[in-house]
Amino acid sequence: MSTRDWTFDLALPLPPMRVSLPPNTYDAIVIDGDTCASVVMEPDTLFRHMLTMVSDPAATCLQVNDTIGFWVGKDSADHFDRSPAANYVLERMLSDIAVGAYPDTEETRLAAVARFAGPGVPVLHGPCVITGMGLDERVLAPLSAVFWDWFEPVQEVMDQLRAGHQFAGFLRDQEIPVRSIVSVTIRSE
Numbered sequence: 001m002s003t004r005d006w007t008f009d010l011a012l013p014l015p016p017m018r019v020s021l022p023p024n025t026y027d028a029i030v031i032d033g034d035t036c037a038s039v040v041m042e043p044d045t046l047f048r049h050m051l052t053m054v055s056d057p058a059a060t061c062l063q064v065n066d067t068i069g070f071w072v073g074k075d076s077a078d079h080f081d082r083s084p085a086a087n088y089v090l091e092r093m094l095s096d097i098a099v100g101a102y103p104d105t106e107e108t109r110l111a112a113v114a115r116f117a118g119p120g121v122p123v124l125h126g127p128c129v130i131t132g133m134g135l136d137e138r139v140l141a142p143l144s145a146v147f148w149d150w151f152e153p154v155q156e157v158m159d160q161l162r163a164g165h166q167f168a169g170f171l172r173d174q175e176i177p178v179r180s181i182v183s184v185t186i187r188s189e
Contacts, residue, residue, distance in 0.1 A: 008170045017155055018148045026142045029130040029151070031086040034162045036155065046131075046140055054127050055080075062122055063133055064093055065108045067144055071129040080126030085158055087124050092154055094121055102150050 017038045021027055025040050030053050041049050050059055056073025063069045070090055073079070096102035098112040115121060132141035143151075171178060 008167060021142055026140055032127040034085055034165050036085060036158055050129050053129050065097060065104050067133055068147060069131050069133045070124060071131060072124050073126055076126035083124045083126060083128055086128035089154060090124060091121055103146055
């Protein structure tokens, strides 16, 4: 049996997600497919850019607590597949709020518990933008340090899943049967 060496270049390293914000700007996270990136925008243009990012002329917000909103296109369920990455973040956040792993109010924790006990977590379709929220869903804010402290380990899991999807795509493209792989070598810095 002959062996062959293949080289697979993973699209890494990924840029840091948490960045220092210039004055009078907001940060947001954009999840599109299996990619996740942070963006910095001015408050005056945020909604216009958000509509572009969610690929819809209107956006709707699922506000999971007083400080975080998940935005998708109003008609995204009609035009896009379910977003595994965005749904992973949403479900993880609601779960962590419910069990107290995400610092929040008791009222929000109980609401998250009720959401899980009810008919289920809403399903997000298509591109998703995660923003900080102000007093109502039309007032946005920067993402909080509490959110970023929670999100960074979640992002690591998402990066691992993304790497797995890229590797699986490479195997498909090269028509390499998984059962034929003898060993995998990973170089890391």
